[in-house]
Amino acid sequence: MTQKKKFKPWLYLMPALLLIIIVIVFPVLFTGYISMTDMSLYHWNDYHIIGFQNYARALFKADSGFLEALLVTILWTAVNMVIQLAAGFFIALGLNARGLRWKRLYKTLLMVPWAMPAYISILLWRVGMFNPEFGVLNKLLSLFSPGKVDFLSNNVAAFCSCMVLNLWMALPFMITTIDGALQSIDRSLYESVTLDGAGFWAKIKYITLPSIKPIIAPAAVMTTFITFKQFDIIFLLTQQRGYKTGATLNTVITYAYQNAFVSNNYGLSSAVSMLLFVLIILFSLFTNRSLREN
Amino acid sequence: MTSGKKRSARRKGRLILLNIIFIILCLVTLVPVFYALNVSFSGKEAALSGSLSLLPKSPTLDNYKTILVDEPFLLWLKNSLILSLGTIAISMLCAVPAAYAVSRWRFRGRQATLRVLLVLNAFPQILSMFALFRVLKILGLLNSHFGLIIIYAGSMCVFGIWNLKGYFDTIPVEIEEASKIDGANDAQMIMRIVLPLAKPAIIVTCVMVLITVWNEYLFATTFLLDSSTYSLAGGLYQLQSNDYSRSWPVFTAASVIASVPLLIIFFAVQKHMESGLTAGGVKG
Numbered sequence A: 001m002t003q004k005k006k007f008k009p010w011l012y013l014m015p016a017l018l019l020i021i022i023v024i025v026f027p028v029l030f031t032g033y034i035s036m037t038d039m040s041l042y043h044w045n046d047y048h049i050i051g052f053q054n055y056a057r058a059l060f061k062a063d064s065g066f067l068e069a070l071l072v073t074i075l076w077t078a079v080n081m082v083i084q085l086a087a088g089f090f091i092a093l094g095l096n097a098r099g100l101r102w103k104r105l106y107k108t109l110l111m112v113p114w115a116m117p118a119y120i121s122i123l124l125w126r127v128g129m130f131n132p133e134f135g136v137l138n139k140l141l142s143l144f145s146p147g148k149v150d151f152l153s154n155n156v157a158a159f160c161s162c163m164v165l166n167l168w169m170a171l172p173f174m175i176t177t178i179d180g181a182l183q184s185i186d187r188s189l190y191e192s193v194t195l196d197g198a199g200f201w202a203k204i205k206y207i208t209l210p211s212i213k214p215i216i217a218p219a220a221v222m223t224t225f226i227t228f229k230q231f232d233i234i235f236l237l238t239q240q241r242g243y244k245t246g247a248t249l250n251t252v253i254t255y256a257y258q259n260a261f262v263s264n265n266y267g268l269s270s271a272v273s274m275l276l277f278v279l280i281i282l283f284s285l286f287t288n289r290s291l292r293e294n
Numbered sequence B: 001m002t003s004g005k006k007r008s009a010r011r012k013g014r015l016i017l018l019n020i021i022f023i024i025l026c027l028v029t030l031v032p033v034f035y036a037l038n039v040s041f042s043g044k045e046a047a048l049s050g051s052l053s054l055l056p057k058s059p060t061l062d063n064y065k066t067i068l069v070d071e072p073f074l075l076w077l078k079n080s081l082i083l084s085l086g087t088i089a090i091s092m093l094c095a096v097p098a099a100y101a102v103s104r105w106r107f108r109g110r111q112a113t114l115r116v117l118l119v120l121n122a123f124p125q126i127l128s129m130f131a132l133f134r135v136l137k138i139l140g141l142l143n144s145h146f147g148l149i150i151i152y153a154g155s156m157c158v159f160g161i162w163n164l165k166g167y168f169d170t171i172p173v174e175i176e177e178a179s180k181i182d183g184a185n186d187a188q189m190i191m192r193i194v195l196p197l198a199k200p201a202i203i204v205t206c207v208m209v210l211i212t213v214w215n216e217y218l219f220a221t222t223f224l225l226d227s228s229t230y231s232l233a234g235g236l237y238q239l240q241s242n243d244y245s246r247s248w249p250v251f252t253a254a255s256v257i258a259s260v261p262l263l264i265i266f267f268a269v270q271k272h273m274e275s276g277l278t279a280g281g282v283k284g
Helices: A002-034 A053-060 A066-095 A103-115 A118-129 A136-144 A155-183 A187-195 A200-229 A232-239 A252-261 A266-293 B002-040 B044-048 B062-070 B073-104 B110-122 B125-139 B145-169 B173-181 B186-197 B199-215 B218-223 B232-242 B244-278
Strands: none
Touching: A002 A266, A002 B073, A002 B110, A002 B125, A002 B145, A053 A066, A053 A266, A066 A103, A066 A155, A066 A200, A066 A252, A066 B002, A103 A155, A103 B002, A103 B244, A118 A136, A118 A155, A118 A232, A118 B002, A118 B199, A118 B232, A118 B244, A155 A200, A155 A232, A187 A200, A200 A266, A232 A252, A252 A266, A252 B125, A266 B110, A266 B125, B002 B244, B062 B073, B062 B244, B073 B110, B073 B145, B073 B186, B073 B199, B073 B232, B110 B145, B125 B145, B125 B218, B145 B199, B145 B218, B173 B186, B186 B199, B199 B232, B199 B244, B218 B232, B232 B244
8 A cells, every 4th residue: 555655646647757758858868968079060970079168168258259258148137127117116106007998908908919829020110220231220210301210230239129129028027917916015114104294205115026936936036037048039039040130149049059050060059058057956956945944 | 264275276286297297108108009000000101201200191001901911821820729738738737737836746856956957047048048059959859940949949848837826826835625525635635626726827837838839939030940930920020130120110110010919918917917927925
């Protein structure tokens, strides 16, 4: 009986574990193996084990571009998160203003970018908004001044354009989360400090923010991961084969992809992937612990 | 008296201002959607001209006809359905019993399993895409829907276990014990008692899987090499990357058709979204 009890959970877990081991764990281990070789287009089958040379190249050779991509990724994640949290907070606050009659309508319309398929949104933005010839943004600009702006032609412009698009796509989730958190605050808390003569900002600082923090924290952590891992926006806007825009912007994820599927440098790409994997494990263990302590 | 009136006037002013801000915000948000609708109903020249118009000058359904008749849109749609339903079936068959086990029983290795699953959930699959490519090639599963379904199902299974476990945790054990006394075995009890109770979470999880597979283009275009096996996302991605100046209006029509079902599903399940998703949470 006890023997049976010991095995039963594993019996239930078996199909899932088998699937996960085949599809996720094994490829990760295989990536680890490839990272130790000089596998490339020219060494597809006759590759050699070269130890940690790929790691050394990624980490210590400035021209490999990995460290630069890492810096860009950190900047990308930080700037996006700050703007997203701030904008999401004020929009949600506005939605919760007393007497706003069309709240449901506004909320529904603001959710549309979340519901749209991401790749379709990005491709629509690439040609429909950012295109220098017939994008809407340039058409609008041409009303005020002649001359066309190429929003994706250099790294700074491309970074900002990608960020605007990321905000457009990610804000609905943030607004929903913060809106839900705001509604869970007990209204009587506000009334008691209003009597004490507290103003708008004081209320936000002493009641709103502390109350919503525990609810927002897990969502913020999740969004941080998603922002860090963001691939589609940068890839589809600036790096599609045949439509290079002139920007050489890379985050770590697009960097790993470029090295594997464009420059066919499989060893280096795998080494970068393993480094990122370690980074993500550390980060997720760290955030998980601090979340649980809260 | 007068100060009260003044205050209510100020409040009215603030509300009007807030409404104006939200109307502008909504309009700005919807510009790309208006744009797609506009171009999809316009003729070929109008779409790429420099003019800025709110409504198509000579509305036409030509682009919709082109995508539905001349392009293999319906074939892609069928492939997308096969891929999504296959992924949902395999990932849920694996995830439901696993989530039930980690939610109901305390056994040695449970914590470790959960922790590993959490880490794997954070791992972006793109990073092992090349390794997957080689594995599929060796197994002869490149260019097959089955190979792609297995890959999707693996990552969706991790997500499913986490999401369903959180929901199973909220179902009281007493309900199950009552049915055990009636003589039902484990499998019967899960089918008859637990699954019906967990319906919201299962629906939300299935919808999330559906949306993910429906929108996935990168693995689809990397692992499927023949355009007749493409999914909708892969096909549309290919369509715009081949020659977008020619096919751009057609692409916008296709994106309207591809987005509408998702918008409907999204808003239909949005109410359950919060309860069905956040229950999964990050709790260990």
